[in-house]
Amino acid sequence: MMSDPQITVIVPAYNVAGLILPCLASIMAQSRADWQAIVVDDGSTDATADEIRTLDDPRISLVQQKNAGVSAARNNGLSLAQGRFVMFLDGDDVLNPTAFARLAAALDARADAVAAFGTFLKILPSGAPYPGQKPLALHRYPDGDVLEPMLRGNFLANGGHVLIRTEVARRLGGFDTRLRLSEDWEFWCRLAAEGEFAFIGTEPEVFSLRVRPGSSSGGLSVDWANHQPCLDTIGGNATIRARFSAPTWRKLERAMRASQMWECGRVNFTMRHYREARMLMLGALRLEPTPKRVAMIVAAEVQRRTNRTFVSRLRFRDQDVAADL
Template identity: 35%
Template sequence: MLREFATPAPALSLIALVRDAHPVDAALDSVLAQDLRDWEMIVIDAGDSAEASAALAATLARRRDPRLRLLRLEGTGMAVARSRAMAEARGEAMLLLDTRDWLAPGALARLAEALAAAPEAVGAHGGCAVMAEGAAPGDRPLRRQPPGLPAGDLLERLLVGNPFADGGQLLLRREAVQQAGPFLPHLRLGGDWEYWIRLSLLGPWAAVSGAAPVLHLRRRAGQAGHRMARDPASIAPAMLAIWGNPALETRLGRARFLTLQRRAEAEAAWTIGQELMRHGQRAAGLERLRASVAQAPTPRRALLLAAAHALPMLPRALHGPFVAYPG
């Protein structure tokens, strides 16, 4: 259990989940270097290795910072671990950081400023920079994902697909988190997406100013999400949880609900087809891509579908979103 503190509650709580044996130093150091100093960081150790747990505890102890707190939750899934830490958090806003990633300088101050300027907002969002798997702070990013999304009501945008790469680019208001409830533990894929939609049902979002990223996201080679995304059964529970939420139809009305549901299904089919293609299952991938375009045709998707059919005749440099994963 976490210790009880008599000190005033911090402004922000960072929920940092350790999901593998990857070093956590970049994440810790990026938080300790932030301009905004009024925070606590709950580092969740959900692994089952006593050796790894001892190494993590020693890493935290070397920082000698009382704002770092360790929560040991052996054998729990990501959803349960996050929800437990969020219930323990004392800050008025929360950020969910994967310890494989790290925050950009000034990220917390920028996110907090955006959230404070919009009292009605459920959270604030910023952009991220995608880094190579073996990258370190200061390395050149592979690409930048600009903020792109505006401030305001993002519910319909989120229903069609998840535009947020990771929870580390979001600062969530405590009251909204409490109203939304915990993450759903049975969702192995799309759990974050479902949660952002639940939050969006409660109110609008704020956006940080400027194009500079707030998060450096380390690319995961062979991550489980890529493997599961090619299986329609993997995303089905999330789709059921999202579209089975009665508050959604009440908010949108029946006609708009059905329109957006069709678009979301088409987007899911496109993602599945794209992942099948990237895993070398070309025939099954093309079938999904064709179904997506038939359900929600756009000129861009029609062109990409034509390119997908011509893929064997194109050099790898032109394979675009269908380029095969290494190995």
């Protein structure tokens, strides 16, 4: 392993045999060579670890642990990170070759930024492009102080398009292992309270997110009770609350609850749990009414009654319905 890696990419991996090698190949293909990759195998029961061992690159290390969840795996890797910057890349996703160079340059240029991020594309399990995506040039993200927009709704896909100052991630204690759902959003909120985020622009994408059916987060998202612990954790964070006046915080709490309620409704809708979806979406509308939410509820009802697709899975997420960022 290099003696002075500048970038550490932490790859939590659980049963991603057949996908982990393309992920690691995308790291090995980076235009910057001063990186280390720590793959944390979270108790996989398939050939994930065996596939990793076939690679002959001293910059890649394999750490194995009993199954403890993605947050524990990420935190394990964080404790071993040597680079100034750290990224959390899921074991089935794929980086653009320029990802490290562009993100690190943004952080080097902005001392006040705790993280840098870019855009992403979605791909099918086969690696083919996910259909119906919005062109990258049309993506809009906040830059600078992003705490309020982050509280209103997680605008990041996952850690695969975010580079973070390692010292800040460690000071925050990494991810909250008590949370089973939205643990990444809770971490991004704490991170955004620490400093600015640098958006590096729309093109090219930083990484490709592999969309696979049956994800654990999707299974948990269908139950509204699973969303509450994260909301309680963020709402109880004194550092975050101190950034806002009492009236503003009350509005933000309503917006956060509405965002999570809408997301839970979206998942229920895609699973054809129409009664639950309608109650949740109307609940979100009551908490924070927006014209786009009204339009989406009408479109969803037409789709339910006619079985014609007006609302795609891609465009039904709350961050697409809330205020444009």
